[in-house]
Amino acid sequence: MRSSPRANLITAAVMFLIGAAVLVSLRETPDVPVEDPLGPYGLPRALAVGLVAVAALIAAQAWWSALRPPRRPPPVTEDATAEPEAEEPAPAYLHGGLTIAVTVGYALLLPVLGFVAASLAFGIALLPVLGTRRLRTILAVPAIAVAGLWLVFAYALDVGLPTFPR
């Protein structure tokens, strides 16, 4: 998706913070002898400096594009043959955010409730977020899917899935 100058500034700030955090974590010298000119910390340091430089460039680009707004498209005449470019609809971040939150909850519940119960709870929580409204569907789809996946992983692939602690 195309990002705004504000989003680019936030991106640059996050990149700068990552680079700075890496440089701070590598400020000490390695406690082992090194044979090559780089040593264990040389490349991570160089990459962190690179990331800080990229952050500065992205911030400069954001500043530049904020100063010079994009050119307005020419007015469309009736005899124009080319199709106008479709505008990207604004993303519904709430849906994406809720999907992420429910998935994080699933990962937290997996070791606590075990695969079957946590996956059923995950399905029952996620399907309404994704737009399912019928209660029967909300209960039936997770039950069928969990049974299918459990058969595939536990039986066909012989993978030990998390179980409810005894």
Added chain:
Amino acid sequence: MLENLPDAFAAALHPRAMMFIVLGMVAGIVLGAMPGLGPTMGMAILLPFVVQTDPQYGIFLFSAIIIGAGFGNALPAVFVGIPGTPSALLTVAAGRPFALRGEGGRALLVSLFGASVGQVFGVLAFLFLITPLVAFSTQFLFPEFFALELLGMTAAAALMGRNPVKGVGAMLIGLLIALVGPDPVTGQPRLTFGVDDLDQGIEAVPALIGLLALRELFISPALGVGAKLKDARRGTIRLPRPRKDDLIEASGPAAVGSAVGLVIGPLPGAGPTTASFISYRLASLPRRWRRRPEEGSIPGIAATDASQNACGTSSLIPTLALGIPGDPADVLILAALTAQGLIVGPQLAQSDPTLLPAVGAGLLISTVLMIVIGYLAIWPSAFLASAPQRFITFVAIMAMITGAYAYRQSMVDVWVCLGAGLLGYAMWWADLPVAPAALALVLGSMAESDLRRGLILTDGFGGFVSRPITAAILAVIAAILVGSIARSVTAARRRSV
């Protein structure tokens, strides 16, 4: 390569190998036919299991998925009007009008023909080019390998996405993640920030599942993909019968599309979408191939589908010969091989001389199977194309989380997968391309090891960069970076007042 083909065919026709190929083909067609999934996501789900099988079977499975998806993505494009993968965007323009007048099966048969032609060209290129390329790369030592790995990552960073600076940023983030954990030369832990679970580093397999696949499922609810599918009108579904006239009309454009795919495929960052757009344009240049938009276009379908399949197969050449993947799906093949301890490139041919000929034979068998299974799959897959997106999202997230856990039966891998998914979502929000980060994640520690061993071998940076092949590759990297930045600046100037 060619002299080993009889033995390679015997290996590829083994019942277990055939099972992987058939499974991959069916999975590829199904994944391609379901908008929002795609081959990369399916391969990411299967990655934890593939690394536990024979490397040969893993490549059979993954290459069959790529080949199957190259045709499968045309099914929703024609029947529903939504491309299964972005590379099938122009198959909608060329094929959807056929479905609207009840001839969807005819369009799909042309698509299958085009995909088969592209596939044959791709396999021939693989068989004839991989051995010379591997032979050439036997001259490489640590400095050349580092330069090649840097070339792959830089090309992905500079060419994927709209802004090369952001591409380089994504690559640096991927590299820093790859370097978390013990130093490859001294074993000294780095970048762990006091977290004990990071002392052994971040496993690439669960991280790639999150970065390439889970993030797509986080993005699709935000983009309302399910609602778009629900609104789409389904065309009439009929089992097709081959028409001789259509196949004759399609053969020229299919050859053109195949040639474009062969050239684009090995270029890192270009990918099947670029190939299909160029092919479609070329297929509309000669007057006898031009059609009115409302008619649909047999040459257009044949050219785009041939280019996608030729591109998908030819991109395996640099992936396996040099370790430079053409697109994210190839990154997963590379990840599967490296997770099994295999080093891609000349060492691959030396450590397992049967592998590359067997891959060639497997690709040929996959091509034949694509024609048979693709034809049989046309009717049932048309229903898959309109399956409710929300159910697919739920099952796919559950399968990915469980797959990440199953890799080492560890919750740490689940959190790595989830963290990488969140990172991927944040990168989408920030318009950072994800492929350079994924590639850096796979190649990062190998590149560091090659750089440092190369520096020891050549006695410092001066000796390192004065080696002719290394210097030539570094010059290509510089040219790619300068060229893409210049292109980006020109585009920005055009956009501004």
